[in-house]
Amino acid sequence: FKSAEGSTTFYSVDACRTIPALLKAYELTSNAAYLNSAKLAGATFLYNMQHKPSPLGVHDRYYGGFARAVTLSDEWQGQMDVECLYALIALKTLCESDPSNKDKYEPMMLDAIGFYREGLEGFYVYYDPPPSGDNQWHRTGLDDSTVFDDSLAYALIGVYDNGGWSPTVQKAYAFLNAISASTQYPAYNPAVCWAGYINVAARAPACDYYDNVTSGILSQIRRDHDKSAYEFSVKIISEHAGEFMFWGAKHADYSFVENKQAMATVCWIAQLLLSYEAPVTxxxxxxxxxxxxxxxxxxxxxxxxxxxxxxxxxxxxxxxxxxxxxxxxxxxxxxxxxxxxxxxxxxxxxxxxxxxxxxxxxxxxxxxxxxxxxxxxxxxxxxxxx
Structure with a gap:
């Protein structure tokens, strides 16, 4: 769950994203090493990231969220990121693949959604708990007004997979998807996918590019509840497939922000395109x-x-x-x-x-x-x- 091969820092959100992939690899190959790695990620690592911070004094009490990261030398980042709601997908799949630990996974899921719901509904990125933090939810930017689109997209699909088209998911998706073009960024169309940064206070995009990965992350929600955006997103991506292999594409012409293709983006968009069926209403x-x-x-x-x-x-x-x-x-x-x-x-x-x-x-x-x-x-x- 390292952010890079040479890193000594291990992140909760990376474990959340890794578990479903490991279990799919186990399903396809029957190689028990994949299952054991997934169990280690959930029943040990994520459990400790949720439960250990309070007795260690990293958090002032038990919250139910996952500490952001820990190093090999036991240095903690205590902030709790709302994108860790993606853990709901990971833990749900573990309940099916590792039923002997189901009684451990289910309370973890309940505690996580119980804590993070406030952050998602308030369009926040992370919570900074005492004793080192200020006991507040936060966004990004100097005025605390901006969010990372992919963080909220991961949170949304986690809650959606767990609880369906709930009021929490409906409210958050409708609000973010209604933020459209502005005077500064007239080319932006959220139906393609979401902008990399969104100013939720001003209800406006906060950059000139799409975060291409969200087209894939949001595809299940859009297929079920926003079919016109689902169809339009696939149309644009199919016509500009090369450009959307990069992590960011400009609103105006879909040219890349940085000459760097992204594996996560390609994987999510591949899932979108492979499972796509034209909406019929x-x-x-x-x-x-x-x-x-x-x-x-x-x-x-x-x-x-x-x-x-x-x-x-x-x-x-x-x-x-x-x-x-x-x-x-x-x-x-x-x-x-x-x-x-x-x-x-x-x-x-x-x-x-x-x-x-x-x-x-x-x-x-x-x-x-x-x-x-x-x-x-x-x-x-x-x-x-x-």
Whole structure:
């Protein structure tokens, strides 16, 4: 559970992520070494990271969270990271593979969710306990306003795997996924995946790139409860597969942030693509049967100069705009407006092209069914000047 081969520091979150992989390797090979390693990671290492800090004085009392890390020389990092909710997946799989220790794993899971729930619901990254800490939940940044997207994504999928589409998961996912493009980062679309840093206080992305790994981490939640984002994410990644093998891709053109491919990113995206099945809803059936093929040009630069990104094919039911719904602007007539019904997560100020004509999106209204976006009604106006 080291962060690097030469490191002497061992992290709780790395054990959380390792256990499911070890158990899958055991399932495929029947090699008991994988099972024993997983048991060591859960029943010994994670158990100690949860229970040892209080008697050792690293924590002032027992919390139920896992201390961040420990070194070979017994130096502790006592902060408790909310992404360790991924342990719920690890411990749940251990309950099935190591039933003799089930009575040990289940209380660990209950204590962990009991402690970390407050942090996840408050969109925090870690808790810093006494005696060395300030007894507060924290984010990152100078003003404590920013979160790492992958930390909350790992936490979300851990809770989702354990308790399903609970109020905690619904609230956290809806809040973070609703943080969309800003004046500073107009190209950002959370349906692709989440920005590497998110300012939850300002409700805005805090960097100009996607953290590509979250497209895979969030895929199960999106497949079940946000199908339009699920479909759109796969479409963008499939068209830019090479770029998404790097850990970060720019919002504007998907170019890499750093010339460094990431194994974890590739593994998570591989899981997304291998398990992908196109969503089928009543609306998508109608759309596939009756819809027109349009070309989306996502906005990537706003202000004095408007610029658009690479084209994306989308389907839409196209209707003339209703006169009673229009507020005609000077220089425009009724025929310059269109009403679209789409599944794709289009955004205000994006551009769509139909039969060689360009239209700017003026507004997007979501219609939901059973808590999930069923379709979007999009108002468009012809772009007279380019």
């Amino acid at each position: 009543r609306f998508t059936q109608i759309l596939n049967s009756k819809g027109e093929n349009l070309t989306l040009h996502p906005i990537k630069e706003a202000g004095e100069r408007t610029a658009y990104g690479e084209p994306v094919d989308v389907k839409a039911i196209v209707l003339p705009a209703k006169t009673e719904e229009l507020l005609l602007e000077p220089g425009y007539v009724t025929g310059d407006y269109l009403s679209l019904h789409v599944f794709a997560p289009l955004r205000r100020r994006d551009k769509v092209r139909r039969n060689g004509e360009d239209y700017e999106i003026l507004s997007v209204q979501e219609f939901t069914f059973k808590g999930e976006t069923a379709f979007r009604k999009v108002a468009c106006r012809r772009l007279i000047t380019q």
